[in-house]
Amino acid sequence: NAGVMQNPRHLVRRRGQEARLRCSPMKGHSHVYWYRQLPEEGLKFMVYLQKENIIDESGMPKERFSAEFPKEGPSILRIQQVVRGDSAAYFCASSLGLGQETQYFGPGTRLLVL
Amino acid sequence: GEDVEQSLFLSVREGDSSVINCTYTDSSSTYLYWYKQEPGAGLQLLTYIFSNMDMKQDQRLTVLLNKKDKHLSLRIADTQTGDSAIYFCAVSGNTPLVFGKGTRLSVIA
Numbered sequence: 001n002a003g004v005m006q007n008p009r010h011l012v013r014r015r016g017q018e019a020r021l022r023c024s025p026m027k028g029h030s031h032v033y034w035y036r037q038l039p040e041e042g043l044k045f046m047v048y049l050q051k052e053n054i055i056d057e058s059g060m061p062k063e064r065f066s067a068e069f070p071k072e073g074p075s076i077l078r079i080q081q082v083v084r085g086d087s088a089a090y091f092c093a094s095s096l097g098l099g100q101e102t103q104y105f106g107p108g109t110r111l112l113v114l
Numbered sequence: 115g116e117d118v119e120q121s122l123f124l125s126v127r128e129g130d131s132s133v134i135n136c137t138y139t140d141s142s143s144t145y146l147y148w149y150k151q152e153p154g155a156g157l158q159l160l161t162y163i164f165s166n167m168d169m170k171q172d173q174r175l176t177v178l179l180n181k182k183d184k185h186l187s188l189r190i191a192d193t194q195t196g197d198s199a200i201y202f203c204a205v206s207g208n209t210p211l212v213f214g215k216g217t218r219l220s221v222i223a
Contacts, residue, residue, distance in 0.1 A: 004156075033210070042118075042202060042213035043157070056210060091156060093211075101145060103211060105157040 002027065004094050004106035012112045019079040019086070021109045025094030031055075032075040033103060034067055037089040049075060050097065082113045116140040120203055120214035127222050132190040134217045136203030139184065143207040146179060148188045151200045151216070160188070160201075195221045 005024040013019050025032050031050055035043040045059040049069040060067065064082075069075040079086055089110045093103035117139045126132045138146075144165045149157040163170045163177045163186075170177045176189040186205075190197055200216040 006156075035213075040215075042215040043204075045210040045212070048210060059210065093157075101206065102147070102159065102162060104159060105149070107156040 004029075004092055004104055006090075006092050006106035006109050008109060009107060010110050010112070012114065013082050014114050015083055016081050019082050019111055019113075021077040021079075021090050021092075021111070022074040023077070023092030023094075023106060024074045025092075026104055029094035029096050029104075031095045031097040031101075032069050033093045033095070034075075034077050035091045035093065037091060037108070039088075043091060046077075079111075082111075084113050087111055087113045116143070116205060116207075116212040118203055118205055118212050118214040120201075120217045122215065123218050123220070125220045125222060126193050128193060128195060130193055132193045132197070132219055132221075134188045134190075134201050134203075134219065136186040136188075136214055137184055138186065138203075138205045138212075140205065140207055140212075141181070141184065143184075143205040145206045146177075146186050147204040147206075147211075148175075148177065149202040149204060149213075151202060153199075157202065165207075190219075193219075193221050195223055197221055 034046040037043045047060045047067045048056040064080045066078045089108045091108045092106045119137045147162040148160045174191045178187045198221045202216045203214040
């Protein structure tokens with residue numbers, strides 16, 4: 001009964017490189033959410049996706065960030081041309097949907113931009 | 115938009131009760147959650163309450179909701195050293211889940 005899985009757990013990138021973060025939701029969950037946590041801060045919503053659809057991306061920076069949740073495979077959060085300010089913990093959560101919105105979180109990916 | 119506020123620190127002695135408080139602004143919030151985060155880890159869902167409830171008890175955890183004052187609290191009975199962590203209040207309704215900044219609970223043996 002695997003929970004939400006994220007990989008990698010830690011990712012180091014140099015400025016200007018691309019970061020790809022992966023999230024596999026809990027079995028049976030079709031809704032995925034991405035959050036960013038800066039040091040000493042709470043989690044900030046970034047994007048909400050269902051399979052092949054972006055439902056709400058109101059928290060996503062307009063440039064360099066994109067997210068997808070394909071029909072097959074994990075959800076991917078992609079950050080192009082990373083900058084030092086992108087260093088943070090990125091958490092994925094999933095929910096069942098269909099009115100059951102309780103979100104279960106993965107262990108997070110800690111991104112460090114040098 | 116929704117704003118969720120928590121005190122940042124709480125220190126209690128082992129065996130005492132801990133009470134962590136949270137206030138929110140959006141009266142249409144329907145689900146209210148408490149998550150626990152240990153160092154370097156993800157968020158663990160502790161408990162949640164629907165907005166049509168006043169209280170929920172689950173073993174050592176008691177959640178109280180005062181909708182009039184938009185105040186949510188989490189009481190941990192018989193606090194143990196293993197309860198030391200950051201506790202996040204989160205609310206949802208017509209907007210995505212909004213988190214407070216977290217309350218760092220320190221348990222003194």
